[in-house]
Amino acid sequence: MKADHYDAFAAGYDAENAGSLLNAWYERPAMLRLAGDVRGRKILDAGCGSGPLSAELRRLGADMTGFDGSPAMIELARRRLGDDVPLTVADLAQPLPYADDAFDDVVASLVLHYLEDWHPPLTELRRVLKPGGRLILSVNHPLVRPFFFPDEDYFAIRQFSEEYEFAGRPGTLTYWHRPLHAMTDAFTAAGFQIASVAEPAPSPDTPAELLPPRLASGERSAFVSFIFFVLEAR
Template identity: 65%
Template sequence: MRADHYDSFAESYAKSNESNLFNAYYARPAMIELAGDVRGRRVLDAGCGSGPLTEALRAKGALVTGFDSSTAMLELARQRLGEDVDLQVADLSQPLPYADGTFDDVVCSLVLHYLKDWTAPLSELRRVLKPGGRLLLAVNHPRILEASDPSADYFSVTQYSDEYSFADGQNAVLTFWHRPLHAMADAFTEAGFRIAVISEPPFSPDTPRELLPPDLGERTAFICFLFFVLDAH
């Protein structure tokens, strides 16, 4: 997705991100749980958006850095985090402005599924990690494609789009790239990572009931995102 496209609905997206089901009560809590104890660790938020995950990791004691390709989203992050946090405009498809082995951890939440080619992005994220560092990822679950197009080929790398309506009435079309699980795993291995964790977590237990799908019943999880912890070796 082009950064200027994201700029056009940055404030609406950021406001929704604060309290909606998928970000506030699912993806963000899951990433924080996977990160564990980050006190004193240098953590890069790759595709930080308006900075809510960066802020949460800083609150847990991490030394945070972030980048995003959207200047509008990054300005919102600066307002949230202040001038003492290193925030830069950068594109994950291009070389990143950090030295080799700078970070203990990289978090990359809901970013890679916008990209057709994962080779260069994963290589760059591996480069800026210390040996033994961790890459924590959240991406669209590969079964999501079925909801968008039941006739689609699961085993292909396929582009698909969804329209989103934000609480303030603004609409946006987001375009993603589906890839099957084995293609994700192959890309991780080729970039020099070892899969330590694959997670399909429950939603946060403090999720307001009115935010949950009415047909969920007593289930505590749904198919939405897939989470990984990858070790750099």
């Protein structure tokens, strides 16, 4: 799926992203926790979408730069972030318009699972990171797809699509399932060392009405949705 596919439902996606359980109360808080103290750090938001993660990281003191393949998403990000955050339309599957060793950290929030081949984008993200810099990323958890479709081959890298409604507007997203070992092999082949793997619970501040019943009752502490990695550039 090309990132400009988002142009058709960018505004609806942005509205959904602002308050949904999975984005606002689960994925974004987890990315911020993994990033930690970002004051003064130069951070590239790879696949920044409409800019909500960049906005939070800037609020915490980071010096942000962002890109996305969707012109409509970049326009929304410009409205959110103003003129002091450099934003570019760029394709993660192509060479990036940044110098070597330009950033202390890269964040890639729910981006890589749209791509079949991870080696070129990971190699580019490694290139623009300073030695010892971090790539903090989230992707679909590899156990979700086989849980709902047990007849599918967990170990096969395969494409699939899902239908959604974003603030009442329909949208189709196309992903690539890959097993955990294919993820970690791609990380190390691109020159990263895995520093952390996280399967977090939703934010403790999540409104109770948004939680699945078994979490709201205290029976369960978390659910499987995304998986998070902190990688260090070697």
